Every structure is written in C-alpha cells, then in structure tokens.
Amino acid sequence: MEQIFPQPNLSLGIIEMDKAHKVLMREIMSLMQVPNFEFVRRLPHLVELLEMDFRIEEQLMESMDYPELRAHREQHAGLLGAMHQALAKAMNGDYQLPRQVLNMLPQWLLWHLVKMDAPFVKALKIAGAKPINHLVFKPEQQSEKHPHHIGHVR
Numbered sequence: 137m138e139q140i141f142p143q144p145n146l147s148l149g150i151i152e153m154d155k156a157h158k159v160l161m162r163e164i165m166s167l168m169q170v171p172n173f174e175f176v177r178r179l180p181h182l183v184e185l186l187e188m189d190f191r192i193e194e195q196l197m198e199s200m201d202y203p204e205l206r207a208h209r210e211q212h213a214g215l216l217g218a219m220h221q222a223l224a225k226a227m228n229g230d231y232q233l234p235r236q237v238l239n240m241l242p243q244w245l246l247w248h249l250v251k252m253d254a255p256f257v258k259a260l261k262i263a264g265a266k267p268i269n270h271l272v273f274k275p276e277q278q279s280e281k282h283p284h285h286i287g288h289v290r
C-alpha cells in the first residue's frame with residue numbers, strides 16, 4: 137500500500153538547491169506509484185539525483201570552510217549507503233527494503249533539510265553567497281585557498 141505524504145515546503149531560498157530538491161521530491165513521489173519493473177529501472181536515476189544534490193552542497197560547504205561539513209557529509213553518506221543497499225536488493229528482485237527506503241525518503245529529506253541544510257544555507261547567505269546562472273559561489277577571501285571553487289560572488 138502506498139503512503140501519501142504531504143508535499144513539504146522545500147524552499148531554502150537558494151534557487152539551484154530549491155530546484156534540485158523539487159526534482160528529487162517529484163521523482164520520489166513518482167517512483168512510489170510505479171510497478172516494480174519500472175521502479176528498479178528508475179531507482180539508479182534517483183540515486184544519481186541524490187548524489188548530485190549532495191555533491192553540490194558539499195562542494196559549497198568545502199568552498200566556504202563550513203564547520204559542520206563533516207557531520208553533514210556523514211548524513212549524506214549514511215543515506216547514500218542505504219540507497220545503494222536498496223538498489224542492490226531491488227536489482228536482485230527483492231523490493232521490500234527498497235520500497236521501505238523510498239517511503240521514508242521524503243521524511244528523511246525534510247528532516248535533513250530543516251536540521252542540516254537550512255543552517256548551512258543561513259551560513260552561506262551570511263558569507264555573502266548569491267545564486268548565479270547554474271550554481272552558487274563563495275566568499276572572495278576564500279578564492280586563493282580553494283582555486284577550484286564552482287562560482288563567484290557577483
């Protein structure tokens with residue numbers, strides 16, 4: 137039986153992150169409705185979306201020397217570990233755990249967003265970050281230290 141979750145407000149005020157979270161949530165809700173053969177075919181894409189979302193966040197945190205980077209990264213890694221385990225099960229035709237993992241994902245993401253992402257975004261805004269075309273940037277004084285950052289303050 138499918139669980140219905142209220143569509144949470146995922147807005148953090150950083151356009152790129154908000155967009156990524158919406159795409160993620162749409163894909164999760166959609167996967168809850170599909171039969172197993174489609175579920176297993178599309179699950180790798182969901183894992184990729186999560187990996188991409190987490191990677192972008194972690195790059196931003198690295199670029200600003202965010203003090204909670206390690207704890208935040210541990211949470212990301214914990215979820216990705218569960219997702220990879222679920223993916224392996226689904227690929228072996230066992231859908232029980234993968235379905236459970238998928239069903240808890242919206243609540244996990246909302247909890248993570250409130251507890252971890254929101255404080256990070258607050259720190260990012262304090263540091264002077266503003267959205268640019270496709271990614272976000274970092275404080276200017278950090279650019280010498282991390283020459284391969286992914287954006288600039290404009």
Ligand SMILES: [Fe+2]
Nearest residue numbers: 193208252253
């Ligand atoms: Fe995060």
